[in-house]
Amino acid sequence: MSAREDGLIAADAVRATPDTRAVAAGKAMRWRSRQAVNFWLKWVMVVLAYVFLHAPLIVVIGASFNGGGEYAAIEFPPASPSIEWYFEIPMQQFEALGLSFALASLASLSAVIIGVPAALGLVRSNLPGKTLIGVVFRSPLQIPAVVSGIAFLQMYYLVGDATGFFAQGSFIGLAIGHIFIAIPYVVGTVVAVLQRFDHRLEEAALSLGASPWRTFRRVTLPVIMPGVYAGALYAFMVSFGDVPLSIFLTAPGYVTYPVELFSALENDFDPSILASGTLVILFCLVVMIVVQRVVGLDALLKIGGTGKGR
Amino acid sequence: MSKVTFRKAVKRYGNFTALQPLDLDIREGEFLTLLGPSGCGKTTTLRLVAGFIQPTEGSVYIGDEDVTGKPPQKRGIGMVFQDYALFPHMTIEENIGFALKERGASAGEIKTRVWDLLQLVELPGVKDRYPTELSGGQQQRVAVARAVAHTPRVLLMDEPLGALDLKLRESMQIELRNIQKSLGITTIYVTHDQIEAMNMSDRIAVMNEGVLEQIGSAEELYDTPKTKFVADFIGQINLLPVTGAEQRSDHAVAGFNGSEIKVVMPAERRVPTGSAVLGVRPEQLTIVPKETAVNGANRLDGQIMSTRFVGNVIKIEVGIGMAQTFVVDMHPSAVAGLTAGAEVGVVWQPESGFLLED
Structure with a gap:
């Protein structure tokens, strides 16, 4: 798809006068950079969605491994890693x-x-x-x-x-x-x-x-x-x-x-x-x-x- | 292998009559096609044989047994559907073996039979696959194998090739016909495609608006259509409204735009008493210079409107007055000088035309 469109734009550029050739080249470049933006935008969206969905779970799981006896609080990442709380589950x-x-x-x-x-x-x-x-x-x-x-x-x-x-x-x-x-x-x-x-x-x-x-x-x-x-x-x-x-x-x-x-x-x-x-x-x-x-x-x-x- | 008979079978849905009283005899081992446009009652007729619906009046026989009111599972039929309707959760072997299993066949029997059938439909080695893993054409063959596995008395096919592309459809027509012949099974086939019907059938039943218009071989329907609908539906035809049709001693005559047209029809055909149309096939017509004497043949003069090259023939459309046109099929070698605007005469023999009720 992209190769074909590139080809079309390139063909335009060959046929054209130097003036319009520059315009076509600019068009091709803009088109390519738009593709790149689309690509990164997609990735950012996916990553954000995953973070949004999984961050609470990761915090809970991480904080559950935080030791520190009676004064423990939710701390993430765990300050003193330990599995002691797993033995304290009532x-x-x-x-x-x-x-x-x-x-x-x-x-x-x-x-x-x-x-x-x-x-x-x-x-x-x-x-x-x-x-x-x-x-x-x-x-x-x-x-x-x-x-x-x-x-x-x-x-x-x-x-x-x-x-x-x-x-x-x-x-x-x-x-x-x-x-x-x-x-x-x-x-x-x-x-x-x-x-x-x-x-x-x-x-x-x-x-x-x-x-x-x-x-x-x-x-x-x-x-x-x-x-x-x-x-x-x-x-x-x-x-x-x-x-x-x-x-x-x-x-x-x-x-x-x-x-x-x-x-x-x-x-x-x-x-x-x-x-x-x-x-x-x-x-x-x-x-x-x-x-x-x-x-x-x-x-x-x-x-x-x-x-x-x- | 059984014959199928309809006796005054009617199907109504409320005020709508899907099938007018139908008398139809389908012979043993015959390949009969129900042909017509959508909504003509062909599928209703098929479903009456299958038992998915029951006639409002009249009866349906398979063999000598009156099956009216019997549910489909007790009719001993096999059916092929347009979208194959293969069971998606079963392998090809389980699909084909379905009817045998319902009849209590042993695993060994089923295995052998499935193997034989996959040979028959030329798909060896797919028995452990699932339907979605096969192409459309392959699924259709499996559907046929499944429908005949229990040697049904009648094989019913509801537009089975409708979902396939043109090339595949043509080769499948031949293949289906061969399978049907080798099994010798009575087959009722539904389609709206007249070419398909003509390619495959022993006889074709043309239906329109719930009425069986005519039944016969492809040649009979093409050469001697009994109604305007059949003439128009099977093949291409020129239909010309004519006036004052009447029978003379050895031929009939009718008038068009001041010319007298002579028609010689087989003895059993009647000249319609009401308004009539003249039917004549494009390949029966030829073009001559304007006002050529044609002794005994019919000639209508007119002007060429357009010519169209379609490969084996050139289709020439001639305006013949009263806003009517005739399409003439000419061999490409015989069309020198026949260009749009030329004044010509269209000629045909009295035996080539027939008069039909309008």
Whole structure:
């Protein structure tokens, strides 16, 4: 491209009189310097984006290796490198981590079980009031999580008054809330994939003798699977990182990891929080690598991009 | 290998009739093409055989079995789609073996059959690849192999070459036809491309606005079109509105701009009673000097508007009055002096023309 344009400009220069030749040469030079600016601008943008996204993580990870006993504060780069804070992480943070992991797994699994059929119905059926149902499934995204948290708490009180079973501060109570906020992510991605789904794939399967159920199992489901994985991953992350909803539904001794960190920061801050944060960052990295190996992250990013859109 | 029969099959969507009552007999082992512009009902007809849609009235038979109301998976068909519709998550072997697996074939049987089919479509050695790793033409061959793996009773093809470029399309036409012949499988093929239809088919069914206009071999449709639509759709033709068409003892006559035109048609063809058009193919016309005596042939005088060189012939457009033109195909060696503006006569034999209802 650039060679060709250079050639064109050069050809102009040859044909031209000395006067216009100088003008053409100037044009070529300006064009080249514009290319150089474009090139560097692109790099600067990329670097800035990376710094913006990763600087907080790097600071947290770096500062977690700063020793210095009781008087420690966030210091980056670490003044006296040490891993001492990794041994100071309180046990309840690990317990909270375990709870959050179980909760996020259950929430994303349940969101898939509820969300995939919902998405199928929303895209495929001609149910009256389909749009309204779609709005209902997306609504958890539109309600601030704090409001949802209060609403759930109030509901649990009401249900508790009536039945004697108080769900707040229980696993089941937390799980219901988390499933609630996780569903829109699964419904959203699966609806997107289904809307782009080439229905001729299903017709092909039927014409080859597969029953509707077999067609769903052997063709539809595998083709939309990247979308399901993507939705499940979002759902997991949303549940795993949630504070505003969970803070209302946890009880002492029964606390999710983000809520635990939150109260630790408020009450007795020390660099062990940075250490445990670093462990979670590493854990997430490992999850990402595993997902990349098993499904392929690009598949998740361009959800359902296997079929050709038309 | 079965025949396919339509009996008064109709398809309506609300007030819109996609297919007017259709009676059609497709013979065993025949390659039949449904040809027509988009929206003519050809795809509707094909999908009625596939079972993706059901007729509003009437019935569809495959072999002697009435399949009306039967779902596609129980019809024993194979289908090739325009965009191939290969399963993206399956290898070529899994794609081709799909129907066999659904029928409970063993892994060994599937392997052998897939190998045979890949030989048939001349794609040995791709069985472990995925569809996206193949070119368009290769994917289309795989789609054909997949559609015939279970030896279906009928093979249905919906514009299967539409996504390919021209050169590849021509070679694939021959290849598809050869595969179809070697399998001897009844095939219904949908296209809007008349050249493709003529290249491949035993018979062509020309459709327009939900109506089957005419069915016949390419030669029949070209030489003796029954309707103006067919005459116009198959090949190139000059259509001239004429007046006062009537049958005389051994020939018919019609008037144009004060001249009498003589038409000799086969006995089974009727002179239309309403308004009529005269149809005559460009290669049946020749150009003579103005006012040449032509004893027995028809001649209309006019002026050459333009000439166009298209390789094997030169197309000469002659204005013949009343804002009508005739396109004449002339051999490049016979056009000396025929330039735009020249006054000439256009001549054709009475047997070359035919009268059609307008």
